[in-house]
Amino acid sequence: MHFHECSINERYQTKVAYFSMEFGVHQALKVYAGGLGFLSGSHMRSVYDLKQNTIGIGILWSFGYYDQGRHEDRSLRVEFTRKYYYFLEELAQKVTVVINAKPVVIKGYLLRPEVFGTAPIILLSTDTDENDFLSRTITHKLYDPNEQTRVAQEIVLGIGGTRMLEALEYEVDIYHMNEGHALPLVFELYGRYRDMEQVRPHVVFTTHTPEKAGNEEHSTHFLHEMGFFNTLSMEEVTQIMGEHHHGTFSLTLGALRSAKIANAVSALHAEVANEMWKPYEGICPIISITNAQNRRFWTDKTLIRALDEHENYEVIARKKHLKKLLFSEVADQTGKMFDPEIFTIVWARRFTEYKRPGLLKYDMERFLRLITQNDYPVQVIWAGKPYPFDPNAINIFNELVDLSHQYSRIAVLTHYELDLSRMLKQGSDLWLNTPRITREASGTSGMTASMNGSVHFSINDGWHPEFAKDG
Structure with a gap:
């Protein structure tokens, strides 16, 4: 057939x-x-x-x-x-x-x-x-x-x-x-x-x-x-x-x-x-054979055209527009108004212990300084699906939800599926990856974020070491 x-x-x-x-x-x-x-x-x-x-x-x-x-x-x-x-x-x-x-x-x-x-x-x-x-x-x-x-x-x-x-x-x-x-x-x-x-x-x-x-x-x-x-x-x-x-x-x-x-x-x-x-x-x-992702599906076409043509102003304007689209989803889910002018870090992937979703807050004092300072303000978004029958992974997710109630520049989103994933990649400034080293086989979410003008900021694991340029 x-x-x-x-x-x-x-x-x-x-x-x-x-x-x-x-x-x-x-x-x-x-x-x-x-x-x-x-x-x-x-x-x-x-x-x-x-x-x-x-x-x-x-x-x-x-x-x-x-x-x-x-x-x-x-x-x-x-x-x-x-x-x-x-x-x-x-x-x-x-x-x-x-x-x-x-x-x-x-x-x-x-x-x-x-x-x-x-x-x-x-x-x-x-x-x-x-x-x-x-x-x-x-x-x-x-x-x-x-x-x-x-x-x-x-x-x-x-x-x-x-x-x-x-x-x-x-x-x-x-x-x-x-x-x-x-x-x-x-x-x-x-x-x-x-x-x-x-x-x-x-x-x-x-x-x-x-x-x-x-x-x-x-x-x-x-x-x-x-x-x-x-x-x-x-x-x-x-x-x-x-x-x-x-x-x-x-x-x-x-x-x-x-x-x-x-x-x-x-x-x-x-x-x-x-x-x-x-x-x-x-x-x-x-x-x-290093994993890859399909560019046609994942990229924002306008952003890519501006990047290809080295139109810096257009890249910045388009990125700001993509951030606004993401931030309307943040507002809808959490009631928080994020600012497209503010540097935005996203951690979004499968919620599991070895990927260390909560690594940013291990030094809580330093983390709170990061998200409350006004000279160099930072916004952080978490998203991802824990395995539904893993209470530890669900607890990590819920701890972050609980923390987000206390600070206006943290958001934890649900419904992490293809559409939200693409929106996060297109709207983030920095895509954070924090696995325990050698435990991340590839980590392709960072590839699709990079395709959309987001900086891939990662532990030296998965695909990252072969693409990173020293210095």
């Missing part, structure tokens, strides 16, 4: 299926959580621009990731709202996978390239009348905290996605796993070839994080019972995958042993990843 509306550039004859748990292609399609989704969304836009022979495979999350509301005291409220998308096309084909010894029906929805200017993307759903309630909930929430549900989601993506492509008679040369979630596809392919040496040339892998949470591990026995390894016996799994730690199975290690090549997402991350996985046998080479 042919899904590409435009002719494929002859340079890109290899047919790629790009498997990702999340895709951030547009504000209206809420099937993403954070950086992984922003990146895969940018990839899908660049595929469209370059006319590459690529199709996206993801999941249609019935309730998305979550909606970020507020309680009466303005602290974070996690909300789940069912989503409906009338711009997706329901496909006639359905496939079945076995999860926990039970058949589960998967249907597919197509996002056509012309809707948002992306590669075609097939989104899978178990939320269909053929399934019982429990099976329907598999594709309800992105990154569901329940371990069984989470593994079931990975089976749907990997095995279900591969079978859906087969049902559509869409031939694939390369299966690209964006993070280890789609690993079950390898066991589906093994069922066809019965030889890992024949599977490996068709698989590539992108690893995104040195974080433990991003390198999932489960009991091998549990995964086997769930159907993660498709129809393989435990002995066959050990035979083709090698030994894992004390009865646990690492998805990242499994992916590194299944792919012909893997990539880290910055030069520094490649060093960290190679060091991290060096003790293990049978892994593929890990090279570095």
Whole structure:
């Protein structure tokens, strides 16, 4: 079946299926959580621009990731709202996978390239009348905290996605796993070839994080019972995958042993990843391909034109206008009137401990001097989504909300999704990045801020060291 509306550039004859748990292609399609989704969304836009022979495979999350509301005291409220998308096309084909010894029906929805200017993307759903309630909930929430549900989601993506492509008679040369979630596809392919040496040339892998949470591990026995390894016996799994730690199975290690090549997402991350996985046998080479973001989607066109033409006055005037647009959102959410003449720092990304959202206030006395002084006034905006089932991350967010009640030049915004993210990047003067060093694999939010005339001010981690010029 042919899904590409435009002719494929002859340079890109290899047919790629790009498997990702999340895709951030547009504000209206809420099937993403954070950086992984922003990146895969940018990839899908660049595929469209370059006319590459690529199709996206993801999941249609019935309730998305979550909606970020507020309680009466303005602290974070996690909300789940069912989503409906009338711009997706329901496909006639359905496939079945076995999860926990039970058949589960998967249907597919197509996002056509012309809707948002992306590669075609097939989104899978178990939320269909053929399934019982429990099976329907598999594709309800992105990154569901329940371990069984989470593994079931990975089976749907990997095995279900591969079978859906087969049902559509869409031939694939390369299966690209964006993070280890789609690993079950390898066991589906093994069922066809019965030889890992024949599977490996068709698989590539992108690893995104040195974080433990991003390198999932489960009991091998549990995964086997769930159907993660498709129809393989435990002995066959050990035979083709090698030994894992004390009865646990690492998805990242499994992916590194299944792919012909893997990539880290910055030069520094490649060093960290190679060091991290060096003790293990049978892994593929890990090279570095530094992440990038799609300029067409993220930049303010007027600002870029002024920058390209070296029209300094126009750059300053446009930046001020973009700050006003951002500050009307600040006023709407917080009741604070920020001043476009004042230097504005933004910290906005996934709220998690290692990214240290509250680092600015570790020296509270100095921080308060910074935001109350009038000679060189500074405004600070925070935004980002904590994982909805991580009380520590939510507490950090709420502490900042509490602090913001006391000072007029601090704002904490909710609804950190694509539209607000773009508004913050275009309206900030300085984009602050404060991870614990070597823990930030790439940090592409700083790239899109830099595209909009914001200074990327970062701990020397992620993509930053390769672009920073000494002195």
